[in-house]
Amino acid sequence: MPARILALSTMAEPDYVDLFTLTGGVPGRSPEQWAKALFEDTAGRMGQFVWRVLLGLRLKSAPGCVAGWEIGDRGADWIRLEARSWFLTGHLVVQADGDRVSLATFLRYDRPLAARVWPPLAKKHRSLAPDLLRDARDVQLPDRKR
DSSP states (O other), rough: OOOHHHHOOSSSSSHHHHEEESSSOOOTTTTTHHHHIIIIIISSSHEEEEEEIIIIOOOOOSSTETTTTTEEEEETTTEEEEEOSSSEEEEEEEEEEEEEEEEEEEEESSTTTHHHHHHHHHHHHHHHHHHHHHHHHHHTTOOOOO
């Protein structure tokens, strides 16, 4: 994990961290546009089911949120989304730089249950994340038929 990405999460001592990067993305898109394409347009209902039901994250429908995740902070080429449940805390960091976009996931286990719930989900998460990035790229392509 590059130190620059690690520094974008303010989470002290995360229990789980991963990073996926797509090259050949869509230049000119902001990190927030990428986050919306990833988590609203692409993850959609399945993402909401995992986040709200399986992980119990308290997501919000409000300005300043992406797919219910609060925007914790942002910079010119990155955005950090944050959410909590009663047993874990999550940060999603999206960094967009030219035609390259990275998605990092940070989780902290706030209760012992998290160490039992997340590992089986993490395996599925790691298998789906590359497709999530590709699908988010595809929904942003200017010549995409709607």
